[in-house]
Every structure is written in structure tokens, then in C-alpha cells.
Amino acid sequence: MQKHKTMTTILFLLCILLSGCNKVQETSEQTSNPAIDFSPYQSAVTTADIFSNADDYNGVINGRPIFSIAENGKDWVIYEYDTEKNKEERTAVIEDFRLNMRYAVIDDDYWYSFIVLGDEPEPQLCRVNTETSEVSIITRTLDTQSEFSLCKCNGKLVTLSKKTENGVQHEYVETYNPKTDCWDQIKEFSHSEETLEGDNPLGLCSNGNNIFVFLEKNNPNTGKVAEVQIINDIGEIIESATVPNDIYTYISQSFFFDMQMFGNYIYILSSTHCLVGIIEDGELKDILKEDNMEVAFGYQGNSPIFFKRDSCYLYELNSDSRVTEYYIPIEEDKYSILCVVADEEKCYIVCVDYETGKRKGYMFNRKDLGNVYLPVN
Numbered sequence: 124m125q126k127h128k129t130m131t132t133i134l135f136l137l138c139i140l141l142s143g144c145n146k147v148q149e150t151s152e153q154t155s156n157p158a159i160d161f162s163p164y165q166s167a168v169t170t171a172d173i174f175s176n177a178d179d180y181n182g183v184i185n186g187r188p189i190f191s192i193a194e195n196g197k198d199w200v201i202y203e204y205d206t207e208k209n210k211e212e213r214t215a216v217i218e219d220f221r222l223n224m225r226y227a228v229i230d231d232d233y234w235y236s237f238i239v240l241g242d243e244p245e246p247q248l249c250r251v252n253t254e255t256s257e258v259s260i261i262t263r264t265l266d267t268q269s270e271f272s273l274c275k276c277n278g279k280l281v282t283l284s285k286k287t288e289n290g291v292q293h294e295y296v297e298t299y300n301p302k303t304d305c306w307d308q309i310k311e312f313s314h315s316e317e318t319l320e321g322d323n324p325l326g327l328c329s330n331g332n333n334i335f336v337f338l339e340k341n342n343p344n345t346g347k348v349a350e351v352q353i354i355n356d357i358g359e360i361i362e363s364a365t366v367p368n369d370i371y372t373y374i375s376q377s378f379f380f381d382m383q384m385f386g387n388y389i390y391i392l393s394s395t396h397c398l399v400g401i402i403e404d405g406e407l408k409d410i411l412k413e414d415n416m417e418v419a420f421g422y423q424g425n426s427p428i429f430f431k432r433d434s435c436y437l438y439e440l441n442s443d444s445r446v447t448e449y450y451i452p453i454e455e456d457k458y459s460i461l462c463v464v465a466d467e468e469k470c471y472i473v474c475v476d477y478e479t480g481k482r483k484g485y486m487f488n489r490k491d492l493g494n495v496y497l498p499v500n
Contacts, residue, residue, distance in 0.1 A: 159452045164496035167472070167485040173211050174204050175473050175484030181227040181234065182421015183466040184253055189214075189234060189421070190464075191223075199223060201234065201251055206469065206486060215256040217249060224271045226381065228280060229421060233301075235280060237271045246271060248280070248299070264306050267295055274383075276329040277356045278302065283327055290316050294324050296334060298356060309358030314341065326382035326391070333361060335384055337391065339375075347371075351389070351407055364402045370409055374398055383418060386425035388440060390418050399429070399440060410444050419465035428470065428489075430463040433477075437463065437470075439492065452496040458483065465489065472497065 177190035187203040194200050199220035202211045215234075219241040227236035234251040240260075246269045248261040263269070267284035274281050279298040286293055296310040314321025323339040336352045349366035366374075377394030384390070389407065391398045397416040400409045411429075416438070419428040429438040437449045437460075453459070457476045464471040472485045474497060487495045 159496075161452060161454070161496050163494075164452060165491065165494055166498050167487040167495045168209065169498065170204070170471070170484035170486055171210055172482075172484075173202070174471075175482040177202070177473075179223070180420045180462055180464045180471075180473075181236075182229045182423070183464065183469075184229055184232065184234075186466070186468065188464050188471050189227075189229065189253070193220070199238070201253075203253065204471075214253050215251045215258050217251070217258055222246075223249075224273070226273065226420075228273050228275050229423070230275055230280075230301075235273065237269055237273060237282075245269065248273075248282075250301075261299065261304075265295075265297060265308060267293075267297070267308075270294075272327055274327065274329040274334075276331060276334050279356055281327065281329055281334055281356075283324060287316065291321075292316050292323075296324070296327065296336065296354070296358065309356065310336070310354055312338065318343065325379040328382040328384045328389070330384035330386065335382070335389065337366075337374075337379070337382055349375075351402060353402075362402075362405070364405055364407050366407045370398065370400070370407060373412060381417075385418075385422070385427045385440070386442075388425075388427070388444075390427065392417060397429070399446075401444060410440070411438070411446055413438075417462075419463040419470070422465050424467050426467075428463060428465045428492075430460050430472075432461070433459045435460060437492065449493045454497060454499040458497070458499060 178193050179191040181189040189203055191199055191201050197219055199217040201214045203214050204211050222239040224237050227234055232252060232254045234253055236249055237246040238249045239246050250259050250261055267286045270283040270285060272283045279300050281298050284295050284297050291313050293311060293313045295308045298307050298309055312322040312324050314323050319341045320343055325337045325339055327334060327336045334354050338350050338352050341347050349371040351364040353362040354360055373396055374391055374393045376396055379393045381392040387401055389400050395414050397413050398409055399411040400407050415432045416429050427440050435451050435453055437451055439447045453474055458474040461473045461475040468489055469486055470489050473482055475482045483499055485497050
């Protein structure tokens with residue numbers, strides 16, 4: 124029991140370290156950047172301060188970015204940003220809040236995320252109806268502990284969970300059907316806690332039709348190898364794709380953090396190491412490997428945008444596996460990109476001066492990528 128509590132505490136601390144955008148103390152003023160000629164560029168629209176100073180950014184619903192702010196030390200407040208009026212609208216309040224995951228699932232008008240409330244020892248799945256502001260906790264009927272991962276496949280929510288019995292850790296791919304309010308375990312993996320022999324799923328994601336599980340396989344005779352196992356929403360194996368050793372080594376250098384699918388493309392983030400690849404001919408092939416790069420928060424299409432943290436660069440992945448790099452000039456040179464939210468139509472960028480903690484938010488049409496600059500004054 125003590126071991127279980129210790130592991131839960133470690134997980135919570137990791138989530139705290141990795142969730143949301145870091146807040147920094149504001150203390151000084153900025154200097155302008157005279158080296159860039161801004162005349163060829165058009166100015167992006169500056170957003171209200173509340174958007175640029177949010178604690179979390181989740182994606183876009185009906186053309187409106189969704190973001191969250193911790194208020195009063197115990198409430199998690201979800202906002203929508205009205206881009207036409209350039210102002211925020213308060214959507215819902217989750218009371219007695221303690222911890223949430225950085226990534227939420229947006230499905231039609233619903234927002235889903237695993238959260239921890241009050242003195243509850245385990246994370247719970249929270250649902251917010253952004254139309255009615257109704258907040259509800261979805262009761263899990265399975266005897267496992269959630270690992271916080273969450274995606275959607277064929278109308279179902281998909282997550283990983285675990286439990287330990289007699290020195291063996293069992294991990295499950297679980298689904299929740301909002302229409303029937305039913306939980307199901309569709310796939311099981313297991314490994315020894317002492318020797319690590321067996322199969323260990325590091326993460327999962329979905330392209331909407333199938334589920335992709337990044338699986339670490341440990342055999343005492345042959346060592347560790349990895350594969351991406353593709354299953355359907357009832358747990359049947361469709362394909363297993365080999366992960367080459369150089370890709371596995373790159374990913375396993377640090378804590379496995381996020382995994383997403385965009386059409387045929389797979390995105391994996393392990394702390395500071397980002398991989399963008401594609402599964403072809405039974406193998407995971409890399410398209411782009413870059414440190415300190417992340418995908419735009421909440422993007423759900425087939426042509427994702429990535430941003431290089433602490434820089435002025437965005438990257439767009441096209442349908443032909445071509446990566447286009449965009450330089451986004453910022454009016455003051457101490458500012459750099461903190462995070463990006465995007466859909467098919469618009470980009471929303473938050474920049475920060477790390478010396479002062481001051482932030483600025485912007486929005487512009489995605490088709491204008493490469494032709495905009497970010498004003499500061």
C-alpha cells in the first residue's frame with residue numbers, strides 16, 4: 124500500500140512539472156529589436172491579457188480557443204475566447220480542484236480531462252459541457268488506477284490504467300463510451316516489477332479510427348525492443364510496426380510524455396525530445412527529430428503545426444511528409460514562443476520574456492503563416 128502511494132505521489136509531481144505553461148515573476152521592462160525590418164510583414168492581432176496569462180491551453184471548439192486558469196487557490200476555471208470580439212467568456216468552474224493533466228480531449232461541445240479533486244487519492248475523469256457549463260465526474264467502474272493518458276476513438280474515450288498483483292504490473296487499454304456510460308478493458312499488457320520482463324506500454328494515441336500503443340518489450344535473452352501496436356476499439360490487433368533502435372534510443376533518453384496521431388503521422392514527445400514519423404511497411408520511420416519542439420495544443424487535423432520552444436520558429440507538416448519552416452518575427456528580441464494553439468483556420472501564439480515573466484498573446488489566420496510579425500507595444 125505504501126509503495127502504491129509513493130508511485131502515485133511521483134506521478135502527481137511529474138504531472139505538476141509537465142503540465143501547463145510555466146509562470147515567471149514579472150520584474151523589468153523590455154528593449155526593442157532594431158535588427159529586423161518589419162515592413163514586409165503584417166501585424167498579428169494582440170489578444171486580451173487573460174488569454175496570454177492562462178495556466179493551460181486545450182484546443183479549439185467551434186472556432187474558439189479553450190483555456191483554463193486556477194483561481195482562488197481552489198477553482199479551475201475554463202474559458203472560451205471569442206475571437207470576433209477579442210475577449211474571453213467564462214465557460215465553467217471546477218471547484219475544489221488540485222491537479223489536472225495538460226492535455227484534454229475536446230469532442231464536439233464537450234471537454235474531458237483527468238483531474239484530482241480535494242483529498243481524493245486518485246485522478247477522476249471530468250466532463251464539461253461548454254454549451255451549458257455543466258460539470259460532471261464520470262465514475263470509473265474498473266479496479267485499476269488511471270495513468271492520465273486520454274484520447275478518443277470511434278466516439279469512445281481511450282486511456283491507459285494499471286494495477287499490481289503478486290509482483291506483476293498489469294496495464295490495460297480501457298475505453299469509455301459516453302453514449303452507454305460503460306467502461307471496458309479491451310487490451311492487457313504485463314511485466315515483472317522486479318526484472319521488468321514483459322510488455323510495458325509507454326503511451327497511446329488514436330487517429331480517430333484505431334488506437335496506437337507504443338510498447339516496450341523486455342526479454343532477458345534478447346534485451347529491450349519497441350514496437351507500435353495498432354489495435355481497434357475492441358482490442359483486436361491490426362498491425363505491429365517495428366521501432367528501429369535509433370528511434371527507440373532517441374525517445375527513451377527521457378521521460379515519455381505525449382503521443383498523438385494526425386492522419387498517418389505519429390508524434391511522440393519524451394520530455395525535451397520530439398519525434399514526428401510515419402508508419403510504413405511495418406516500421407516506424409522518422410520524418411523529423413528535434414529537441415525542445417512540441418505540437419500546437421489541441422490540434423485535431425491532418426496537417427499539424429509544431430513550435431520550437433524559446434525561439435521564433437514554427438513548422439508545418441504537409442500531406443506529402445514535407446516540413447515547412449516559418450520564422451515569426453517578434454518586435455522585441457527578449458520575447459520567444461511559449462506555446463501555440465491552432466486549428467485549420469487560425470493560429471494563436473503566446474510569447475514570453477523569461478527575465479520578467481511578461482507574456483503577450485496573438486492570433487492570425489493560418490494562411491498568413493510566414494507573412495506576420497508579433498508586435499509587443
